Amino acid sequence: MIASDRLNQVFNAQWQKPALIVEDRSFSYAELYAHAGAIRDWLEQQGCRSGDSVALRLPNGWVFASAYLACILGNYQAVPVNIELHQDDQEYIIRRTEARIVLCEEELLAGLQPIEANHPNFAFPADEVAAVFFTSGTTGRPKGVCHTLDALVGNARAFNQSMGLDASTRLYHCLPMAYMAGFLNTLLSPWMAGGVVLLGARFRPVDALTFWTKPLAWGANTIWLTPMIAGILVRMSRDSGLASKVGESMRQVFCGTAPLPLVMRQSFQKTFGCPLQESYGMSEVLLVSAQIRAEAEVSAGVGRLLPGLRLSFRALPEGGGSELVIHTPFSLTGYMLEDGETSPLLPDGGMPSGDTAEVRDGSLVITGRLKDIIIRGGLNVSPVAVEGVLLREPGVREVSVVASPHDFWGEIIVACLVPEEGMDTCALQNRLRLRCASELGEGMRPDRYVWLNALPRSSTGKVQKHVLVGQLA
Secondary structure, three states: OHHHHHHHHHHHHOOOOEEEEOOOOEEEHHHHHHHHHHHHHHHHHOOOOOOOEEEEOOOOOHHHHHHHHHHHHHOOEEEEOOOOOOHHHHHHHHHHOOOOEEEOOHHHHHOOOOOOOOOOOOOOOOOOEEEEEEEOOOOOOOEEEEEEHHHHHHHHHHHHHHHOOOOOOEEEEOOOOOOHHHHHHHHHHHHHOOOEEEEOOOOOHHHHHHOOHHHHHOOOOEEEEOHHHHHHHHHOOOOHHHHHHHHHHOOEEEEOOOOOOHHHHHHHHHHHOOOOEEEEEEOOOEEEEEOOHHHHOOOOOOOEEOOOOEEEEEEOHHHOOEEEEEEOOOOOOEEEEOOEEEOOOOOOOOEEOOEEEEEEOOEEEEEEEOOOOEEEOOEEEOHHHHHHHHHOOOOEEEEEEEEEEEOOOEEEEEEEEEEOOOOOHHHHHHHHHHHHHHHOOHHHOOOEEEEOOOOOEOOOOOEOHHHHHHHHO
């Protein structure tokens, strides 16, 4: 129950101090706890019992943030559901986790009478799963990544210790709360530091011109961005005076969820006068490393390891190099897959990263990717899932989905297809776009279609995706 003790210590110390600020109101730690208590009691009235799964299908907002805490208070498994996922995937997540109830009525939850308390009383069992975050993998369906509260809280504290986050932290939140980074990085981490979360709207490109107005007005000194968001903000920056205020106000600008191109790192620092502090992490092992500001100002890489972590490397077959393996006390308890549950951890407890890497001057540098995942704008996309949809369209003989580098998105999704003989590829492509629009979330749809006579294959018949990528380049 170490994590619960830590939560109780922080909430008790900051009880009457601000924990969350939104557009029209401010919540102290006590008030946030009172609203979480109201949601916890309401869930109990609906029949929820300790250990049940609760699906959080809510928009970004203070209610979503309170619902996370309510699940910890009630000893429920929180299952965040991204409302922008395709409806089939949302329903699959709810069905797979056997959610006792789906929290989807924000107005109802916001209207519950707060349960007043004199002190916090978190008591989540140490070894039980506290949250299941679903992410795209190398298979068709999203996979659930299960974590204990001790792992989540411990990782947030290790990050805070390395980066110097404390009670003076005022973190501006603009990431989707249903994803790991929208909870761990931008809610749990600042709260475990005793700081304040400044809850802005989820970032949208159309708001880029006015994006900095609110964090500056609210006195934000810390923010998490993705490479995609950073790129949009650089491109849309029109006011040099405003840009200089960003550099003066922001102590730390963290950047994660996808690889950060060097040109983007340089452009951001030139535009705003402060560096992007790159980080590295995985849903399975949470935050692994991050750059402090001084390091980010002079070098690339993803920073130094958090306390308690170590690395190893395992040789790949057929001269394929070495894969980075992460050893951490904050590992997942296991995967929740469509056909059961399993663990990706090696016998010694290490987590294969699917990346190649090296350590330079004490800093981790990611040099390549081995796993078949496309990271488009920070969203993990399973090529297998996209291929499955495309192959269902009559007229498609073969398909291979690969990533292509892109200055804005980081990577885009390219569908390389072989049509059946005599097919009109223009008409077929239009049908494929319609199918993808109906069966895939917006961020998972191919950006580009390439028609080929045949897919390159090895002597054993395996599609050589690296050859396709080279041809696209």
